Amino acid sequence: MTTPVDDDGLKFSSFEAFRLINFTFIKACQTLTAPDLSPRDRAEKLMHYHGDLLAAYGPGVPLPFGEFRHKLHGPIDGLLPPWLDRSAFDDLDFPVVDAEGCVTDSAFDLQWETSQLHRILKRLRRIGRMRFTEEQLQDELDQDQMYEILKGRGDAQYVTDRTTLVECPAGTKAELGKRGLPLNAIGYYEPIPYHAIYRTWWFPCTVCHWPMKISKRAGAGRGYYRVACLYGRHADTGASFMFRPTTGDAPHLHPDSPDTPFPHEAALALRTSGTVPEAKPVEGHLALKRGVWRYTCVPGLYELRLHTVLRERLAAVVADLDEAVALWPMSDAYDHRIEVKSPDGSAHVFTVDVKDYTHARVLAESLDRNEGDKGGAEWLVVPDHRADQIPLLTVTCRKYGMRAATMTDFARLVCRSAGVVWG
Ligand SMILES: [Zn+2]
Numbered sequence: 001m002t003t004p005v006d007d008d009g010l011k012f013s014s015f016e017a018f019r020l021i022n023f024t025f026i027k028a029c030q031t032l033t034a035p036d037l038s039p040r041d042r043a044e045k046l047m048h049y050h051g052d053l054l055a056a057y058g059p060g061v062p063l064p065f066g067e068f069r070h071k072l073h074g075p076i077d078g079l080l081p082p083w084l085d086r087s088a089f090d091d092l093d094f095p096v097v098d099a100e101g102c103v104t105d106s107a108f109d110l111q112w113e114t115s116q117l118h119r120i121l122k123r124l125r126r127i128g129r130m131r132f133t134e135e136q137l138q139d140e141l142d143q144d145q146m147y148e149i150l151k152g153r154g155d156a157q158y159v160t161d162r163t164t165l166v167e168c169p170a171g172t173k174a175e176l177g178k179r180g181l182p183l184n185a186i187g188y189y190e191p192i193p194y195h196a197i198y199r200t201w202w203f204p205c206t207v208c209h210w211p212m213k214i215s216k217r218a219g220a221g222r223g224y225y226r227v228a229c230l231y232g233r234h235a236d237t238g239a240s241f242m243f244r245p246t247t248g249d250a251p252h253l254h255p256d257s258p259d260t261p262f263p264h265e266a267a268l269a270l271r272t273s274g275t276v277p278e279a280k281p282v283e284g285h286l287a288l289k290r291g292v293w294r295y296t297c298v299p300g301l302y303e304l305r306l307h308t309v310l311r312e313r314l315a316a317v318v319a320d321l322d323e324a325v326a327l328w329p330m331s332d333a334y335d336h337r338i339e340v341k342s343p344d345g346s347a348h349v350f351t352v353d354v355k356d357y358t359h360a361r362v363l364a365e366s367l368d369r370n371e372g373d374k375g376g377a378e379w380l381v382v383p384d385h386r387a388d389q390i391p392l393l394t395v396t397c398r399k400y401g402m403r404a405a406t407m408t409d410f411a412r413l414v415c416r417s418a419g420v421v422w423g
Helices: 007-033 039-057 065-071 105-125 134-151 155-167 173-178 232-236 263-268 290-314 360-370 384-399 407-417
Strands: 170-172 189-191 213-217 224-228 240-243 285-288 325-327 336-341 347-354 379-382 403-406
Touching: 007 039, 007 065, 007 105, 039 065, 105 290, 105 360, 134 155, 155 290, 170 173, 263 290, 263 384, 263 407, 285 290, 290 325, 290 336, 290 347, 290 407, 336 407, 347 407, 360 384, 379 384, 379 407, 384 403, 403 407
Parallel strands: 347 379, 379 403
Antiparallel strands: 170 285, 189 285, 213 224, 224 240, 325 336, 336 347
16 A cells, blocks of 8 residues: 555545545445345345445455455455554444345444545545445435436425425325426335335334334244335334234334434424324335435424524514525525514524434544535524534634534524524
């Protein structure tokens, strides 16, 4: 390994290599377990990813094929070459795939979050050398194209369409057709993912309505299955169930996590359907691609909730609500713009980006590279369950004249500025 020229170079090559390696492992892991591949196709694909990985490791880091296959079941840390600088990451001691061969939420998020960072670094350094294939960029392209499709119909329609997308991550073709989304957006819906299928059925999350993941658990007698949303917070707040295997009929689910929100989060807690989901047939149903669900629907629910609650609370003191409490304003430069007047007459404007990152250090690094928020937001707001990210983000935000807060703390502060009691 050559000596890095500077700290930037070291960090860049670390993130670049990390992104490539993590991507390759995710693809290889999926190849290991994809049900529709012939043994020959499976072996060919694995050899292809093994080659990609050796290229990313660079010379002098051997990795025999057998060891490569073995490592696919271990934690991410074990997959990284010794030369890779790990200091910019939080914990890397989690597996890429779980027992069912489904990519874990942490690994999936880390892939996306480092991609965002990688894109910033690339723009800053104007790297001409393109190391990534079309396939590797597909998730990002999906997301970008999705916003372009939605933006094409004007600002007001954009808010309507994005809201529809957030609230409707799965459904039958007929149901989706009735929602009025642009035709191109329908293309982001796919058959129900195989990790969410039990025989011929699937179950929508009680919070986000995307298909929940199904995993078999060993237990007394026939064992049982757990059904839970892949977004951990939904699973922890109601979207987690179990059922006994059935032979004829669709199974009935039994809740195994409480769906009462924590008291301090109650005002802004996401609404749940409040009922046990019934089995839906796989046949005829479609669901958004995982990346679009994770990076549009999941944070979108928080953005919509914050918007709704602020409108309710400020309705009595603000003359023009649409003007004063705006969602995704200025072609989505940021997520919220809120303007209130204090009882003493002074005006306050809050511009906000909601960030739902699993890996806070990667988010902090992205802020550093952009020298603040790309769209110019002055507030960085995280969902309440990410409160432990606030100390780190506060330090980073302060450098760029920004502030970081949880959703509840932020909403409370806005209300206080407007002379409204949070209660
Ligand atoms: Zn969910």
